[in-house]
Amino acid sequence: MKIQSRWLLASVLAVALAACCCTKKSEQGKSTGYPYSQVPFTSVSLSEDSFFGQRLKAAREVTIPLAFSKCEETGRYRNFEQCLSPSPDYPPSGFPFDDTDVYKTVEGASYILQTYPDEHLKHYIDSVLDIVGAAQEKDGYLYTPRTMNPWHPHPWSGMHRWDSVEVLSHEFYNLGHMVDGAVAHYQATGSTKFLDIAKKYAECVIREIGPGEGQQVKVPGHQIAEMALARLYVVTGEKKYLDQAKFFLDTRGKTSIKDIYTQSDKPVIEQSEAWGHAVRAGYQYAGMADVAALTGDSSYIRAIDRIWKNIVERKYYLTGGVGARHQGEAFGADYELPNATAYNETCAAIAQVYLNQRMFLLHGDSKYIDCLERTLYNGVISGMSVDGGRFFYPNPLSSDGKYAFNADGTTTRQPWFGCACCPSNLCRFIPSIPGYVYAVRGDDLYVNLFADGKAMVETSKGKVGLHQETSYPWNGDVKVVIDTPVKGEMTLKLRIPGWVKGEVTPGGLYSFADGKKTSWKVSVNGEEVPSAPGADGYVSIRRKFSSGDRVELHMDMVPRTVVADEKVEDDRGRIALERGPLVYCAEWADNPSFNVHETPLGERDFSLVDDYSISNTEADGSSFKVTAIKADSKDGKSLVMIPYYAWCHRGAGDMEVWLKK
Numbered sequence: 074m075k076i077q078s079r080w081l082l083a084s085v086l087a088v089a090l091a092a093c094c095c096t097k098k099s100e101q102g103k104s105t106g107y108p109y110s111q112v113p114f115t116s117v118s119l120s121e122d123s124f125f126g127q128r129l130k131a132a133r134e135v136t137i138p139l140a141f142s143k144c145e146e147t148g149r150y151r152n153f154e155q156c157l158s159p160s161p162d163y164p165p166s167g168f169p170f171d172d173t174d175v176y177k178t179v180e181g182a183s184y185i186l187q188t189y190p191d192e193h194l195k196h197y198i199d200s201v202l203d204i205v206g207a208a209q210e211k212d213g214y215l216y217t218p219r220t221m222n223p224w225h226p227h228p229w230s231g232m233h234r235w236d237s238v239e240v241l242s243h244e245f246y247n248l249g250h251m252v253d254g255a256v257a258h259y260q261a262t263g264s265t266k267f268l269d270i271a272k273k274y275a276e277c278v279i280r281e282i283g284p285g286e287g288q289q290v291k292v293p294g295h296q297i298a299e300m301a302l303a304r305l306y307v308v309t310g311e312k313k314y315l316d317q318a319k320f321f322l323d324t325r326g327k328t329s330i331k332d333i334y335t336q337s338d339k340p341v342i343e344q345s346e347a348w349g350h351a352v353r354a355g356y357q358y359a360g361m362a363d364v365a366a367l368t369g370d371s372s373y374i375r376a377i378d379r380i381w382k383n384i385v386e387r388k389y390y391l392t393g394g395v396g397a398r399h400q401g402e403a404f405g406a407d408y409e410l411p412n413a414t415a416y417n418e419t420c421a422a423i424a425q426v427y428l429n430q431r432m433f434l435l436h437g438d439s440k441y442i443d444c445l446e447r448t449l450y451n452g453v454i455s456g457m458s459v460d461g462g463r464f465f466y467p468n469p470l471s472s473d474g475k476y477a478f479n480a481d482g483t484t485t486r487q488p489w490f491g492c493a494c495c496p497s498n499l500c501r502f503i504p505s506i507p508g509y510v511y512a513v514r515g516d517d518l519y520v521n522l523f524a525d526g527k528a529m530v531e532t533s534k535g536k537v538g539l540h541q542e543t544s545y546p547w548n549g550d551v552k553v554v555i556d557t558p559v560k561g562e563m564t565l566k567l568r569i570p571g572w573v574k575g576e577v578t579p580g581g582l583y584s585f586a587d588g589k590k591t592s593w594k595v596s597v598n599g600e601e602v603p604s605a606p607g608a609d610g611y612v613s614i615r616r617k618f619s620s621g622d623r624v625e626l627h628m629d630m631v632p633r634t635v636v637a638d639e640k641v642e643d644d645r646g647r648i649a650l651e652r653g654p655l656v657y658c659a660e661w662a663d664n665p666s667f668n669v670h671e672t673p674l675g676e677r678d679f680s681l682v683d684d685y686s687i688s689n690t691e692a693d694g695s696s697f698k699v700t701a702i703k704a705d706s707k708d709g710k711s712l713v714m715i716p717y718y719a720w721c722h723r724g725a726g727d728m729e730v731w732l733k734k
């Protein structure tokens with residue numbers, strides 16, 4: 074069996090450009106159980122020239138077509154094809170989780186289909202699913218590293234099913250990504266083609282793994298199935314999936330595997346610190362939140378409350394990234410936050426967005442969205458070049474251009490990796506960004522992120538249509554306009570970000586060093602209204618809105634210097650620069666006469682340079698615009714600082730987030 078329509082970048086570009094944003098589908102199925110509801114990304118459309126609108130366009134036109142072509146080129150599809158006629162001659166190659174790159178790319182492409190209907194893309198996905206389905210064994214097992222060659226499976230897979238699932242085989246990890254991809258595909262197309270495949274594999278796992286007689290008691294070596302199975306329950310209403318997710322969580326720490334690396338050193342409800350592999354950890358905590366929301370198990374919530382505090386107060390980079398150590402791709406000890414050797418895997422940053430969104434949905438506090446925003450604008454999007462075609466696996470905060478921080482020996486963004494988890498994770502994450510802009514509870518509508526674009530939001534009083542006009546993050550002015558109001562009163566809740574209230578991160582791991590006071594103002598139809606946020610961090614405007622009503626938020630957005638807690642050894646005597654949600658850095662290309670590692674930042678006057686052009690010489694040399702910050706010292710020498718996410722588009726070289734004081 075062959076892929077029917079080989080992926081042609083040019084034709085897809087043409088189709089994507091011609092497509093319009095029209096079809097809207099709401100999420101199907103049961104409630105997620107959370108007290109607050111995310112407004113699905115299908116109900117929110119960002120303007121194409123807005124900050125994240127441009128990212129979505131890059132994902133649609135470049136990242137996803139690139140990932141599909143890499144799946145072809147690197148034999149990911151061939152792995153499925155070889156399962157049709159297994160042979161002892163097939164060499165086990167790649168990683169035993171290579172199948173997930175296919176699932177994640179299908180997931181991202183399905184998200185695109187929900188807002189940009191595209192028959193060519195739909196048919197291409199269909200042909201991919203034909204070979205995926207054909208590789209499934211009769212009883213539902215779907216894992217190409219074994220099925221293609223059961224005599225000599227991949228060395229990480231173990232001789233028999235599940236032998237190595239708690240360590241290296243990733244059989245349950247593959248299930249998790251398969252389910253996520255399948256649900257997305259089902260919601261985009263209404264077709265159960267992928268969903269049926271995923272349910273069949275889930276049922277195989279449920280049959281063979283569990284506490285009953287004849288079953289094996291095993292937990293995932295790499296978490297994600299917990300989140301995915303909870304989602305499968307929400308979509309299908311079939312409780313066995315939720316039960317299996319809960320079994321995986323409740324059994325963790327009670328099987329043969331007990332180590333910090335996989336967060337199995339103790340039962341999940343007894344955990345208090347973030348340890349071990351940072352992606353596994355983040356996915357586990359997000360899964361605990363999902364299962365807690367659906368089952369009401371508050372012991373999970375108490376555990377993730379403790380863990381979240383541990384991360385944000387002790388193990389959190391200024392960029393919102395996590396995972397200090399290359400060794401084990403892992404969290405370090407408290408305050409262990411080296412800059413040049415920071416791991417900060419792109420996938421771990423995505424996991425932090427998942428976790429913080431869920432913490433908000435549980436508690437309704439803006440501090441979680443503050444963290445989500447920090448990670449999103451810095452630690453996540455630094456993982457992808459602005460054109461969408463090159464990726465970082467680790468995201469360090471300092472570089473000399475020589476230390477090879479990628480596992481493949483490179484110091485620049487690459488179009489793909491042997492272990493391609495980060496590019497394919499971005500495929501599915503970037504198109505979902507509009508889903509983080511709004512949330513709702515009853516007739517309270519939360520404006521969590523500031524992004525130019527429109528939305529239709531379901532509240533308890535009916536649908537409300539609204540749009541935002543803003544150039545955020547380049548300035549702090551946001552206008553929310555109600556286009557179609559609900560009958561009667563409702564509350565619009567505006568998040569007042571930590572950065573304008575004088576708080577860098579909750580708990581004080583980082584703090585502002587310049588003593589500046591920034592303020593904000595809120596007005597309704599031009600008349601100023603009280604702007605003190607409530608205990609939840611939001612300004613609440615309750616009224617009967619009419620069509621055309623304008624709520625305006627002005628936030629002072631000025632360059633601010635930041636210091637870290639003295640306990641962070643690597644940031645001692647150093648200072649960083651932020652403006653609004655963006656962390657800034659000094660890079661060689663803008664500062665040819667400086668050594669950015671040695672030049673002090675303190676005692677400078679800051680001024681903004683709007684429309685500062687950065688030439689993307691790593692790609693086609695076209696340029697993109699940012700607001701840079703010029704830092705003038707008394708001797709007339711100016712440093713130019715650019716947003717952290719924008720670094721390394723002009724080749725490897727020196728970069729520093731934490732400059733000398």
Ligand SMILES: [Zn+2]
Nearest residue numbers: 418420494495
């Ligand atoms: Zn990754």
